[in-house]
Amino acid sequence: MAINTEKNVYTVLFAVVMVIIVGSVLAFLASALSGKIKENERFEKQQNILYAMGVHENEGEGSVNFIPTDRVEDEFSKFITQQLVINGGGISEDNEAFLIDLKKEMAAAKNGAKPRLPVFIGEKEGKKFYILPMYGKGLWDAIWGFISLNEDMVVQGVYFDHKAETPGLGANIKMRYFMDDFIGESILDGERYAGIAVAKGNNDPVNQIKDDNEVDALAGATITGNGVSAMIRESVNLYRNYLETIRKQ
Amino acid sequence: MALLSKKDANLIIDPLADNNPITIQVLGICSALAITAELKASLVMALSVIFVLGVGNVVISLIRNIIPSKIRIIVQLIVVATLVIVVDQVLKAFAYELSKTLAVFVGLIITNCIIMGRFEAFALGNGPWKSFLDGIGNALGYGVILIIVGFFRELLGSGTLFGIKVLGDPIAKTGVYAFGYENNGFMIIPPAALIVVGIIIWVQRSRNRALIEEN
Numbered sequence: 001m002a003i004n005t006e007k008n009v010y011t012v013l014f015a016v017v018m019v020i021i022v023g024s025v026l027a028f029l030a031s032a033l034s035g036k037i038k039e040n041e042r043f044e045k046q047q048n049i050l051y052a053m054g055v056h057e058n059e060g061e062g063s064v065n066f067i068p069t070d071r072v073e074d075e076f077s078k079f080i081t082q083q084l085v086i087n088g089g090g091i092s093e094d095n096e097a098f099l100i101d102l103k104k105e106m107a108a109a110k111n112g113a114k115p116r117l118p119v120f121i122g123e124k125e126g127k128k129f130y131i132l133p134m135y136g137k138g139l140w141d142a143i144w145g146f147i148s149l150n151e152d153m154v155v156q157g158v159y160f161d162h163k164a165e166t167p168g169l170g171a172n173i174k175m176r177y178f179m180d181d182f183i184g185e186s187i188l189d190g191e192r193y194a195g196i197a198v199a200k201g202n203n204d205p206v207n208q209i210k211d212d213n214e215v216d217a218l219a220g221a222t223i224t225g226n227g228v229s230a231m232i233r234e235s236v237n238l239y240r241n242y243l244e245t246i247r248k249q
Numbered sequence: 250m251a252l253l254s255k256k257d258a259n260l261i262i263d264p265l266a267d268n269n270p271i272t273i274q275v276l277g278i279c280s281a282l283a284i285t286a287e288l289k290a291s292l293v294m295a296l297s298v299i300f301v302l303g304v305g306n307v308v309i310s311l312i313r314n315i316i317p318s319k320i321r322i323i324v325q326l327i328v329v330a331t332l333v334i335v336v337d338q339v340l341k342a343f344a345y346e347l348s349k350t351l352a353v354f355v356g357l358i359i360t361n362c363i364i365m366g367r368f369e370a371f372a373l374g375n376g377p378w379k380s381f382l383d384g385i386g387n388a389l390g391y392g393v394i395l396i397i398v399g400f401f402r403e404l405l406g407s408g409t410l411f412g413i414k415v416l417g418d419p420i421a422k423t424g425v426y427a428f429g430y431e432n433n434g435f436m437i438i439p440p441a442a443l444i445v446v447g448i449i450i451w452v453q454r455s456r457n458r459a460l461i462e463e464n
Contacts, residue, residue, distance in 0.1 A: 011317040018324065022331050029338050036342040044345065063412065164352060168286025168403070168437050219434050 043069045045098050046076040051159045052146035053122040053129040055079050064176055080131075082121040086242055088114040102135040102144070102235075109238070117238060122148070129156055130246060132239050136231025139223040140164040143173065143231060149187065151246055155196070158182045160228065170224030181207045181215040187236050189213050193243070195233035198225035253382070260382040264390035270363045271394040272450045273460065277363040281395055282442040284354065288411050291399030293347070294354050295392025299385060301332050302364050306384030308332075309372035316373075325368045326359070333358050363391055398445045406436030 004010060047066040050056065055075060057065040067075050083097035097118035105115035122129040131148040141163035148156040160173040172178055185196050199214040200222070207215055217225045236243070253261075270276045284290045308328050309316075316324050333355050340348035358364070367387050372380040403409055408416040408426075417424015419432055435441055454460045 005315065005317045006319075011319050014315070014317050015320060015323075018327065022327055026331065026334060029335060033338050033342040037338070040341065040345040161349075166286070167284050167290035168407070220438050 040069075042099070043072050046072045048159045048161065049098060049120055049131055049146055050075060050079060050122075052131050052148040052157045053079065053124060054148070054157045055122075055124065058176065064174065064179075079122050079124055080120050081123050084119045084121065086117040086119060086239070091242070094118075100133075102133045103142070106135055106238070115238070117242075119239070119242065127156075130243075132235060134231050134235035136227050136234065138162050138165045138173075138227040139170050139221075140166070143224070143227055145231070147182075147187075147232065147236070149243070151249065152186070153188045153243065153247065154184060154186050155182050162224070165224050166221070169218065170221040172218050172221065173224060173228055178215075178218060184210045185213065185215065186211060187213070187232070193233070193236050193240055195229065195236050197229040197233075199229075200225075257379065257382055260379060261386035261389065264383075264387040265393060266390075266453070267457065267460065269390045269394065269453075270366070270387050271391055271446065272453055274366075276366055277361050277391055278446070280354075280357045280361055281391075281398060281446060282439045283357065285395055285398040285442050285445075286402050286406065286437045286439075288396065288399040288403045290354075291392075291395040294357070295388070295395050297333075297336065297354055297358055298361065298364070298391055299388040300336060301329060301358055302367060302384040302388040303381055304384075305329055305332055305364060306367055306372040306380040307377045309368045310375060310377040310380035313373050321373070322365070322369075325365055328368075329364055330359050363387060394446065394449065397449060398442050401445050402436045402441055405433050406441070408432050 005014075047069070050067055050072070051064070055067060057067060059065065066072070082093060083095055084091050085094045085097050085100070098120065100116055100118045102118075105117060109115040118133060120131040122131055128150065129148040130150070131146055133144070133146055135142065135144045137143065143160065143162040143165065145158060145160040147158045150156055158179050160179060162171060162173060165171045165173065182196060187193060187195050194213045197214050198217045200217040202212065202214045202216060204212065204214070205216045264270055267273065271278065271281055280294065284294050305325075305328050309325060312324075337348060337352070337355055367384060371383045375383070400410070403411075404415070408414060408419055414424075416430070417426045419426050
């Protein structure tokens with residue numbers, strides 16, 4: 001049985017059949033796995049939020065250790081006492097606030113619509129944590145994270161993640177030695193919401209100066225670092241009005 | 250009884266040394282430069298390429314007689330892209346942490362010239378078993394170089410291996426850092442990979458003079 005594979009009709013038919021087969025395989029796979037994937041994403045967000053307020057299993061110096069996925073939902077409801085959504089001037093409670101996609105909300109804000117901004121209020125050992133999500137751009141693709149603040153706008157913890165920063169360079173923003181530097185820095189410079197800049201040559205490589213609004217940059221990852229600076233500044237400024245009310249309390 | 254005939258065994262052994270896709274054929278250089286700053290990333294990339302090239306070669310080989318030659322490159326591309334997406338989705342569901350490490354590589358695997366090169370040069374003309382061996386062999390040859398480069402770059406650039414501080418702590422000045430040793434920041438930027446690959450090519454050719462071209 002010889003098929004003439006040179007004929008145009010055959011070529012078109014082959015292409016059609018192939019697309020149908022590949023399409024259905026991928027569609028089947030996507031729908032079969034989507035439940036599991038969504039669940040993983042939920043857990044991850046909860047882990048990240050808890051990490052930013054210092055609920056994690058880190059030991060000494062070294063790697064990032066989250067609350068394991070089998071316990072994360074319980075821990076999340078234990079430590080996160082309130083989930084708020086800021087919508088224009090109004091603030092409402094919403095227990096699914098952690099599922100809000102900040103990327104979409106920021107895009108809406110640019111188009112003039114009012115964004116829905118989530119805030120998570122955590123309590124640990126009698127202290128209150130105000131945890132804000134962040135979203136920005138790195139060198140190759142999106143970067144995002146969470147920052148937790150106290151009433152005086154001092155950072156209690158951060159978590160950064162990225163979609164496609166270069167391994168070994170920009171990807172190191174999710175390493176502990178980078179993220180831990182932010183703890184204790186203030187996002188305020190006088191009355192201005194300056195955020196925290198990732199700075200090269202700030203003469204403070206071990207990060208002992210906590211009132212300079214700067215942390216030491218990662219070598220070889222200038223653009224990712226600038227992205228982190230911009231992300232913190234822009235995200236914090238979105239929440240400006242809300243943060244003012246916390247400070248006045 | 251040998252597990253593989255001599256000819257079959259050569260399909261795996263050849264690309265590891267004398268016909269290495271990176272050092273001899275100079276294919277797949279782009280990903281070798283991009284991701285070898287860390288050993289872990291090199292390993293993940295090597296494993297992904299082993300899977301994609303092994304399975305992809307078999308698939309292409311099975312359908313080699315019915316692929317219309319006019320659109321064969323597109324067909325090959327679709328096979329690679331489908332395999333990569335399948336791997337990505339399965340990992341996302343069952344090994345979420347690993348899938349996040351892999352996310353960076355998805356694009357790099359699809360455009361890896363070694364994969365298209367083996368489809369085109371081998372799988373289209375050979376049976377599935379031979380193609381499978383050829384795929385695994387070439388992917389291993391690629392992986393070995395990636396891991397060697399990753400090893401040196403991470404060790405010299407960051408003083409770590411798989412993220413573990415093997416040379417001591419550069420900030421607390423312990424280990425070799427106590428004697429004034431400094432990490433070489435140059436090693437973590439991509440041009441360093443080019444130099445390491447160059448050194449590997451040099452060593453390989455000086456050991457086996459048959460590899461040196463006339464001109």
